[in-house]
Amino acid sequence: MTPPVFVSVIEGHGEVEALPVLLNVIVASIGSDLYPAIARPIRVPWGTLVNNAGELERYAAMAIRNGGPTARLFVVLDADDRCPAELGPQLLQRVIARLPHNPVSVTVANREYESWFIASSESIADHVGSGATFDVPQNIEGIRAAKEWLELNLLNRRYKETRDQAAFSSRIDVPLARRRSQSFNRFCREVERLLAA
Numbered sequence: 001m002t003p004p005v006f007v008s009v010i011e012g013h014g015e016v017e018a019l020p021v022l023l024n025v026i027v028a029s030i031g032s033d034l035y036p037a038i039a040r041p042i043r044v045p046w047g048t049l050v051n052n053a054g055e056l057e058r059y060a061a062m063a064i065r066n067g068g069p070t071a072r073l074f075v076v077l078d079a080d081d082r083c084p085a086e087l088g089p090q091l092l093q094r095v096i097a098r099l100p101h102n103p104v105s106v107t108v109a110n111r112e113y114e115s116w117f118i119a120s121s122e123s124i125a126d127h128v129g130s131g132a133t134f135d136v137p138q139n140i141e142g143i144r145a146a147k148e149w150l151e152l153n154l155l156n157r158r159y160k161e162t163r164d165q166a167a168f169s170s171r172i173d174v175p176l177a178r179r180r181s182q183s184f185n186r187f188c189r190e191v192e193r194l195l196a197a
Contacts, residue, residue: 003034004103004195007067008041008074009049009059014161015113016043019076022169026191029174034195039067046077049091056091057098064102072194073104076113076187081144084108084183103197105190110141110183113165118146119181120173125154127171140180 010019020038027035042063049056056075064071075095079087092106109115117124118140125134134153143149147159155164178185 001034002070004036004070004072004197005067006036006038006074006194007063007071008039008076009056009063010041010043010075011046011049011077012113012161012165013043014165015076016041017162018113018165018169019074021166022172023074023191025170025172026174026188027195029188030192030195032195036072036195039063046080049075049077050087056094060095060104061098064099064104071102072197073099073102074190074194075104075106077106077108078112079108079110079183080112082108084110103194105194107187107190108183109187110181111144112146114146114150114159115141115143116172116177116181116184116187117168118143118149119177119184120171121154123171123173123176124150124168127167128154136180141183 006023008019010016019041023038042059044055044059049059060073060075064073075091088106088108095104095106118137121134121136137143151157151159174188178188
């Protein structure tokens with residue numbers, strides 16, 4: 001069986017390097033015998049993808065075309081202040097209308113991609129060697145300023161997406177983050193689904 005090619009459309013500069021790392025970590029945690037090729041994501045600003053009619057669809061089609069006949073598409077965005085349960089399905093409908101015969105997924109991280117790091121904060125703390133003591137918030141996905149939480153509780157320095165996201169993505173404790181974050185668990189389920197598609 002030909003392995004699938006995971007292609008993606010993302011919004012942030014840090015996710016260009018981080019999302020392929022995260023996909024590899026999630027696939028390894030699944031324990032599948034089928035290992036996908038993971039293409040470099042296509043980065044497009046959030047406002048362009050969400051607000052400009054036809055742009056998400058255009059970039060999604062480009063990613064699928066670049067990935068070839070076994071391409072599986074992931075669109076991964078932050079919700080920021082939008083409701084992910086509303087935004088995700090709206091964007092998915094747009095992509096499916098353009099690509100009705102392709103395996104596609106839209107995941108909207110509740111608030112920010114960085115909330116997934118907070119859901120696995122102990123493994124991130126071990127990685128950065130902070131030795132910090134902190135309480136993991138009860139409502140991780142309710143944190144509006146996840147980057148600032150990381151700075152204050154784990155890093156004792158400024159968080160920088162292009163420096164930190166890929167490293168932190170490589171350290172996520174997948175089962176722990178899945179238990180603590182609904183949006184991360186949803187993303188993992190989508191990886192499982194598209195891997196089997």
